[in-house]
Amino acid sequence: MADQYPAVSLWGGFIASFRRDMLIAARHKAExxxxxxxxxxxxxLIPLGVSPEKSxxxxxxxxxVWVMALLATLLSLDGLFRSDYDDGSLEQMLISPQSLxxxxxxxxxxxxxxxxxxxxxxxxxxxxxxxxxxxxxLPLLASLALGTASMSLIGxxxxxxxxxxxxxxxxxxxxxxPLYIPVLIFGASAxxxxxxxxxxxxxxxxxGAFLALAIVLAPIAALGALRISTNG
Amino acid sequence: MTDSVxxxxxxxxxxxxxxxxxxxxxLFAELDLQLYPGDVVQIGGPxxxxxxxxxxxxxxxxxxxLGQILYADQRLPEAAWEFAGDSLYLGHxxxxxxxxxxxxxxAWYQAQSGAAIAVNDALAAVGLYGYEDTPxxxxxxxxxxxxxxxxxxxxxxxIWILDEPFTAIDKLGVSQLETLIAQQSxxxxxxxxxxxxxxxxxxxxxxxxxxxQPARAGDKTNDDLGGLTSDxxxxx
Numbered sequence: 001m002a003d004q005y006p007a008v009s010l011w012g013g014f015i016a017s018f019r020r021d022m023l024i025a026a027r028h029k030a031e032x033x034x035x036x037x038x039x040x041x042x043x044x045l046i047p048l049g050v051s052p053e054k055s056x057x058x059x060x061x062x063x064x065v066w067v068m069a070l071l072a073t074l075l076s077l078d079g080l081f082r083s084d085y086d087d088g089s090l091e092q093m094l095i096s097p098q099s100l101x102x103x104x105x106x107x108x109x110x111x112x113x114x115x116x117x118x119x120x121x122x123x124x125x126x127x128x129x130x131x132x133x134x135x136x137x138l139p140l141l142a143s144l145a146l147g148t149a150s151m152s153l154i155g156x157x158x159x160x161x162x163x164x165x166x167x168x169x170x171x172x173x174x175x176x177x178p179l180y181i182p183v184l185i186f187g188a189s190a191x192x193x194x195x196x197x198x199x200x201x202x203x204x205x206x207x208g209a210f211l212a213l214a215i216v217l218a219p220i221a222a223l224g225a226l227r228i229s230t231n232g
Numbered sequence: 233m234t235d236s237v238x239x240x241x242x243x244x245x246x247x248x249x250x251x252x253x254x255x256x257x258x259l260f261a262e263l264d265l266q267l268y269p270g271d272v273v274q275i276g277g278p279x280x281x282x283x284x285x286x287x288x289x290x291x292x293x294x295x296x297x298l299g300q301i302l303y304a305d306q307r308l309p310e311a312a313w314e315f316a317g318d319s320l321y322l323g324h325x326x327x328x329x330x331x332x333x334x335x336x337x338x339a340w341y342q343a344q345s346g347a348a349i350a351v352n353d354a355l356a357a358v359g360l361y362g363y364e365d366t367p368x369x370x371x372x373x374x375x376x377x378x379x380x381x382x383x384x385x386x387x388x389x390x391i392w393i394l395d396e397p398f399t400a401i402d403k404l405g406v407s408q409l410e411t412l413i414a415q416q417s418x419x420x421x422x423x424x425x426x427x428x429x430x431x432x433x434x435x436x437x438x439x440x441x442x443x444x445q446p447a448r449a450g451d452k453t454n455d456d457l458g459g460l461t462s463d464x465x466x467x468x
Contacts, residue, residue: 024329028331
């Protein structure tokens with residue numbers, strides 16, 4: 001009987017899904033650069049709109065970079081499960097003898113690698129543009145790395161819930177935004193506190209805790225939502 | 233030995249009083265069906281009779297049904313894991329990524345649910361030799377369908393659930409697919425399919441969903457439809 005069942009491994013399935021999504025991402029470069037370009041343009045416009053004064057910008061910098069990073073992530077979320085839903089891959093994932101948890105995890109990991117990570121790496125450059133004081137850069141990188149990963153995971157739940165709706169973009173923002181607020185508060189406050197010479201351990205620890213919680217719970221919520229979305 | 237004896241007695245797939253509802257309308261109900269190894273069943277019925285709904289329920293995509301589905305005498309939602317490893321569903325949507333090549337698409341399915349033969353052999357078997365590395369967006373609708381059908385060669389699943397597998401493929405493809413279904417049946421597999429084509433398989437059984445339409449609900453819908461059309465005529 002045993003040889004009747006396919007010899008598939010959890011790790012092999014995860015790697016295959018990861019590879020597949022990375023390949024797809026690599027072939028849709030234009031879609032990838034969208035959030036990044038938005039991030040760049042939006043942050044660049046702030047000094048023009050508010051004030052080019054260094055002291056003013058330095059005060060606003062942590063908040064601006066964080067808010068724009070959040071919006072850039074939000075912008076890229078809608079496509080997370082959309083193409084899989086449209087071409088039928090999603091229903092195949094649901095009924096494949098693989099753990100859906102790891103398939104969702106692979107998709108979110110790819111999403112973070114192509115949206116959250118570039119935003120994080122670009123952030124110090126934009127910090128420089130907003131004359132962020134020197135002490136702020138490391139906390140900015142660390143908080144964004146932790147924060148964007150949490151936001152990709154939380155966002156996956158919203159994307160899964162709205163995938164079957166034709167125009168789910170606004171609803172997705174409404175679902176996800178309240179859940180992003182704690183991440184934003186602690187992320188921006190980590191950078192703010194570092195700039196003012198304070199400790200950042202607490203904020204980073206809370207962001208790490210958010211991430212740990214999101215890794216465990218968000219894929220479960222997302223796969224439940226995917227089942228609801230495809231049930232109709 | 234005892235295993236083979238029990239296999240003969242227990243249907244591989246059994247539907248007990250199955251019913252599906254859509255938009256608060258009962259599509260069909262009290263559907264009883266036993267599928268033994270070697271069975272090929274064509275689900276018939278007019279458009280909107282619930283053929284796709286039935287297949288989606290069977291495949292495990294939708295759990296929104298009345299009655300029970302049993303896989304080798306185990307109830308389905310509980311035995312979903314074993315069932316997933318032993319079943320293959322091809323729906324209206326091919327489940328093929330257009331940005332990837334046929335070989336990359338199948339490699340993913342191979343990693344997800346295992347394979348009986350190599351990816352390139354499966355593609356050659358559906359007449360896509362030489363197209364392994366052509367991006368799928370450059371393929372025609374029929375070729376795209378063939379990429380999805382290559383999964384039938386790739387898979388080791390005993391239960392095939394095929395929703396309109398003959399769409400978009402040419403005459404030769406249709407006869408090849410029929411042969412493939414006959415082979416699956418000969419190997420002791422079960423094939424459930426919907427199609428508006430007349431198939432020439434000797435072991436084919438027909439199940440018409442219209443026979444399972446609840447009479448009362450059916451009458452009511454007909455009345456509703458009549459009302460709607462006459463309303464529409466007045467407005468027009």
